[in-house]
Amino acid sequence: MANTTLDNLKHLTNEFFAMHWNSECLKSEFPEWSDIYQFEGSLPNYDKQGVYAFVKSGEVTYIGVGASSNGTGPYAGHGLGKRFQAYSKVENGRHTPSDPRLIDAGSMITIGFEPKHAYLAYALEMYLVGKIETEHNVNRPNK
Secondary structure (H helix, E strand, O other), X not given: OOOOEHHHHHHHHHHHHHHHOOHHHHOOOOOOOOOOEOOOOOOOOOOXXXXXXXXXXXXXXXXXXXXXXXXXXXXXXXXXXXXXXOOEEEEXXXXXXXXXXXXXXXXXXXXXXXXHHOHHHHHHHHHHHHHOOOOOOOOOOOO
């Protein structure tokens, strides 16, 4: 099985950006993964489109993309926040996971893109899913 550690996820993300991000041309550095989120406060990058990973004891168990641009008004481009709503509910002012995979993992991380670069979220997710055989991703490129 491929290396499912959080460190490997970050290494592969850097590898992806080395091939697909020109900081000089874009005049910005590539985005980075958030800190571990354990459902206190707002989801990191809730207001961006991007990629998320469920993390259990330092191991990545699932990788997904939240990059829908269907939101309107103040929620336009909130792909990660919208996707997270499918995995959780709010109870007593706290996000509580409702998806069994996220309940099992107990935490997650996100990486968010500015709107003009959000298309890269789909490519990053496909790249990572193709390189890391997580417990819960079943649709892998090249399989």
